[in-house]
Amino acid sequence: MALEFIKMLAQQTPETVIEVLLFAISKELIIKQTTQLENLAGIACIAALFATRKFLFFKSDETERIVMRASSTVASANRLADVHIPASADATLGEVVADAVVKSGHTISIGALAEFEDCALRVDSIHDKKITRVEIISFQRQEEN
Incomplete structure (x- = not known):
């Protein structure tokens, strides 16, 4: 988690923030023992991040x-x-x-x-x-x- 945070501080772009959040949520889903509801919430968060990256970023x-x-x-x-x-x-x-x-x-x-x-x-x-x-x-x- 510390490595992703350092990357986010070094490159302050919207793309980097989304990438760091994706890594953090994915790592939590893989490493921790979670319930099915927590897994579903994590997957929904990842889907929301992908949708944000796809549809809400503009050229400017x-x-x-x-x-x-x-x-x-x-x-x-x-x-x-x-x-x-x-x-x-x-x-x-x-x-x-x-x-x-x-x-x-x-x-x-x-x-x-x-x-x-x-x-x-x-x-x-x-x-x-x-x-x-x-x-x-x-x-x-x-x-x-």
Whole structure:
């Protein structure tokens, strides 16, 4: 049980939590002497976890986040984060997110978000009213079943 708990702490994703719960319930069913009613309850819990994993996870549940300096170019961000930010290659991330936030009618502040097709840019840090770090949130491409 301790190994599953460590895995859940190391990889904090919904998929890992479901996997750890599946292992824990399965181990309890196999190791302990339980009644038929307890076995039925354990099997129902496992079925509910499988149904949750199959039907309640969406593409946006799994994201990848990378924090970069606002002075980084769009070309380097596209290459490192494997995304497509629609801006000129020599523009900086700070410029792109600032322009997008202002165009949307919001003020530039920590947490301000600029969304694109396969990613979003979030203002991560501001110093002296200047954006210093930008978080790139990449929506992972998952194949539909």
